[in-house]
Every structure is written in C-alpha cells, then in structure tokens.
Amino acid sequence: MTSRAPSREPQQDRSRATRRRLLEAAIDCLASVGWAGTTVAVVAERAGVSRGAAQHHFRTREELVTAAVEYGAEIRMRDMRARLNADSPLTTLEVVTMLGDLYTSPLFRAALQLWVAASSDPQLRAQVLPLEARVGREAHRLTVEALNADESIPGVRETIQATLDLVRGLGLADLLTDDSARRTRLLAQWATTLDAVLARSPGSITALQRSEPEPH
C-alpha cells in the first residue's frame, strides 16, 4: 500500500528488462512446474536474476504470478487483435481454431494454475478477480468481433458464451493428455453449428425448430 511502487513499470531500461524476464519466466514456470513448483527462487533462476532482485520488483510470489499472467494475457490479446485487423475476415473455423489454440497454450495453463490456486486462497482471489474478469471480457469481445456477431439478437450472446465455455472445457481436457485429435474434430463441428446459428441471425435454432414440425 505505502511502497507498492516497485510493481509499476520501472524507469531504468535494465530494470525494465529484468522485470520482463521475471514475468516471462513466471509464465513458463507456471505452465511447466505448476503453482507448487513456481517459487520465487525457481522463477528468479529461470529469469537469470537473483532472488533479491525478484523481491525488489515483486514483494510476494502472488504478486509476481498475477502480474505475469496479466502481462501474458495482454501480449496474447494484442497478437490476436492484430491478426483480426490484418487479415481478411476469418472463417468461423479459423476463429474457433484460434480460440482452441489460445485455451491450450502455455499461457492458459499458467492462468489456470493461478485461478485454481486463487479459488482456495481468499487473499489471492481478491487480487486475481479483477484480472480474471477483464481477461474473460476481452476474450468475449474478441470472439464477437472475430465472428462478426450481433449480440442484440436474442440467443447470440449465449452462443458466444457457450463457445468460450466449451473451449475452456477443451483446454481442461488437454491438461493431462494430448486431446488435439478429438478437439479438432469437435471444433470443426462446432464451427458448422456456429455458422448455422449466427449466419441465420434471428434465433436460428428456434426458428429451425418451428419450421421442422410443420412439414409433418
């Protein structure tokens, strides 16, 4: 509270580089050795700095890790947004594939370790909540844009949410064993479903239901 200045972006270039290396190392550690293995000493070593230097920048492991996931998410979202802006519109399959990649990335693994640890640690949870909410919102926004979806249409918002929840579930399924074959298949079908739901716009599923019983 009083001396939290170290967590801000430092002025010195050398210091900035140290901070960045710590953040990147923390993500790597989280993704590879998990929460339990991600001690300040391990991160510092991986970043090639001393523990004292790490402590200077981040007073606690929790602070370090939270900043790291935040940093990683910003970079990743920026990359994805650039991809959206640069290319011609992505196909639905490309969008869901991109999401699938995001939620099976080392960054997601790192974030998951953090969220799960935070779920049972009140202090960490308070620290992490704003970040998790922000990341979730941004992912939603990105998906809406990528799919060119109109959320004012009933049901579309839920469909986008379902897409993200589904992809997060797929990320979970990839934790212990490589699930990519199943995921690829499933996402291909989901892209088809999305095409039906979104391209038809006004409650296409419900509209289709209503049109089906009538021919009988």
Add this chain to the structure above:
Amino acid sequence: MTSRAPSREPQQDRSRATRRRLLEAAIDCLASVGWAGTTVAVVAERAGVSRGAAQHHFRTREELVTAAVEYGAEIRMRDMRARLNADSPLTTLEVVTMLGDLYTSPLFRAALQLWVAASSDPQLRAQVLPLEARVGREAHRLTVEALNADESIPGVRETIQATLDLVRGLGLADLLTDDSARRTRLLAQWATTLDAVLARSPGSITALQRSEPEPH
C-alpha cells in the same frame, strides 16, 4: 510396491471407518483449502485421526488425495445412476442441470485441484491418469444414457462430448465467483439445442443447413 496393502480396503471395521473418514476429509479439504492447503496433517485433523494413522493408510499425500477423488467419484456416479434408474426419464433440461450441478460440486472442485496439480507433476500424473480417464468415460456414458442418445448416428457423439466440455468450462467459470445465473440461462438454451440435435436424430444440424438455402 512390497507393502502397498494399506491402501486396499482394510478388514477391521474400525480401520474401515478411519479410512473412509480420511477420504471424505480429503475431499472437503481439497475443495475448501485447495491442493496447497491439503497436507496430511490438515486432512488427519479434519478426519479426527492422528497423522500416524493417516500415514498407515496412505503412504503419501498424493495417494490419499487420489484415493479420495476416486472414492468421491464412485459415490457420486452411483447416486446419479440411481437417479436415472429410479425416476421416469429425465427431460433434457433436467439432465444438463444435473451435469451442471455435478461440475460445480465440491467433488469437482476437489478433482480439479488434483488434475491441475497432476498436470505439472509427472509422478502424480501417472497415478491420476487412469482415474481421470475412467471418470471421463463414465460421465460420457451416463450422459448418453440420460439423454437416450444414439451414438451410432454421425455427430451425436461429438455433441455429447461438447456438452460435457461445455459443462466443465462452466464449472471452471464458477471457481472464483458465483456464476449460477449465467449458467442457468446458458444451460436452458443448451437443452433446447440438444433437443433439436438429438430428437431430430440423423445429422439434424447438417440437415437443417441444407434445407435452409433452398427456400431462398
């Protein structure tokens, strides 16, 4: 390897009771204080037994926790199966609601703590893999039965899988904040989607797509 007998169901009633109390306490601890907080001492205290007794039954924390999640999953699956057998067929909404409840239960929280910890610990992962695969399979089977789905029809298998992945993602979303309002809404829509996909049987989504372009 040589003296692994303690992990099997013991013969003495007193011993059996101790074992069960440890298993139940372990699930409670995982769900409430997470992986990091679930030490043998904490579990033993919660179970009302000494650490020595806990060590007698389970040589390592990993063994205790793995056995606990296995035990909890068996109980839960049995309950769900009994519910399937006892009642008249459940509506689709009831099925997805039941799944939503399962994947936001303390048991799921406990299992998630275990899976996530195992994802970065090779030894634990080897121990946990068979269990996770079994639980996943059983959940799939239960869902197929509950929905009276015919997996020989193309696309149905993927739809069941998507349902489970979606629900797991929803479980994740419930970790840090209460997500039940959104979940209820989303699952209601998903039940409608399932009705369309499964009740229509033969590749209903693709059939619906094909019938749509033609009227134009």
Add this chain to the structure above:
DNA sequence: TAAAACAATCATGCGTGATTGATTTTTTCT
C-alpha cells in the same frame, strides 16, 4: 551524492518421511 536496482544471507516456520511407542484385534497355543 542519493536513490534505484540487484545480490546475498539470516531466521523462522512448515511439511515430509522415517521411526518409535501405544493400543486393539486376530491368531496361535495350551
């Protein structure tokens, strides 16, 4: 020169495996 940034180390508490000790139950012996 003072402040910022980085490095090294001290002091403490905690979790774990191993070990020893006590109690209860089962098996063996007479």
Add this chain to the structure above:
DNA sequence: AGAAAAAATCAATCACGCATGATTGTTTTA
C-alpha cells in the same frame, strides 16, 4: 476356553530440507 503372541491399527515425535520475509551489502543510474 482362556492366555499369550503376533499382527494390525493408531499415535507421537525426530530429523531434515525448503520457502519465505526480512535484512544487510554491493552496484548502477539519475
């Protein structure tokens, strides 16, 4: 059938390593 011995079950504690916060020391930058 009862007593003694063995095994199972449970409890307590020792020894050690590790992570952490705090503190002191050194180097770099403004």
